[in-house]
Amino acid sequence: MTGQRVLVAYGSLNGATAGIAEEIAAILEKDGLAAEVRSAADVDDLSAYDAVVLGGGLYAGRWQHDARRFARRLKAPLRERPVWCFSSGPLDASATQKEIPPTRAVRRAVSRIEARGHTTFGGRLDPHPEGRLARSMAKRGMAHDWRDFDQIRAWAHTVATDLRRQSRAPGDAGPAVDKR
Numbered sequence: 001m002t003g004q005r006v007l008v009a010y011g012s013l014n015g016a017t018a019g020i021a022e023e024i025a026a027i028l029e030k031d032g033l034a035a036e037v038r039s040a041a042d043v044d045d046l047s048a049y050d051a052v053v054l055g056g057g058l059y060a061g062r063w064q065h066d067a068r069r070f071a072r073r074l075k076a077p078l079r080e081r082p083v084w085c086f087s088s089g090p091l092d093a094s095a096t097q098k099e100i101p102p103t104r105a106v107r108r109a110v111s112r113i114e115a116r117g118h119t120t121f122g123g124r125l126d127p128h129p130e131g132r133l134a135r136s137m138a139k140r141g142m143a144h145d146w147r148d149f150d151q152i153r154a155w156a157h158t159v160a161t162d163l164r165r166q167s168r169a170p171g172d173a174g175p176a177v178d179k180r
Ligand SMILES: Cc1cc2nc3c(=O)[nH]c(=O)nc-3n(C[C@H](O)[C@H](O)[C@H](O)COP(=O)(O)O)c2cc1C
Pocket: 011, 012, 013, 014, 015, 016, 017, 018, 056, 057, 058, 059, 060, 061, 062, 064, 088, 089, 090, 091, 122, 123, 124, 125, 126, 131, 133, 134, 137
């Protein structure tokens, strides 16, 4: 056990990104970290966490509102901790086939909070989603789950490995401390 506490925060309109966050947290726990999954909208204090994973569903090239706001509101404490980000978006197999770079808007958020990494996972369009545009997309036959859970688990293992390596590194100052 490393004893490190990791927040897995998500911005999700229709649950796909929340499901990815749950899976990531399950892997982090399996790998000996203490992970907690929360909606990004419900978190305003990071002092209980040593590291953060932040994910957002993509809507018109931007993270869902709660993830965007989280990155803005908590910019300072995020910069004091190791952070990894992910997007859940493409409604096809592209995210399984190749590494998809963050959109321009997401790249800006990722760099603002000095995250250590970002990856894009396939998305899911619910058959009965929130939002008029989403419903019309579902009616046109686009409702499908493109999330690749093997890929998600593999990525979560790399995050756990990085965190554990860091906590063991010689001369390491240990988990981040909230200096506010
Ligand atoms: C109106 C709408 C716009 C979307 N825009 C994008 C987009 O710009 N890029 C992308 O990769 N996926 C896009 N998607 C797919 C969603 O990102 C995908 O369904 C995601 O998994 C939804 O996450 P959520 O269920 O957590 O909200 C869009 C979906 C909808 C319904």
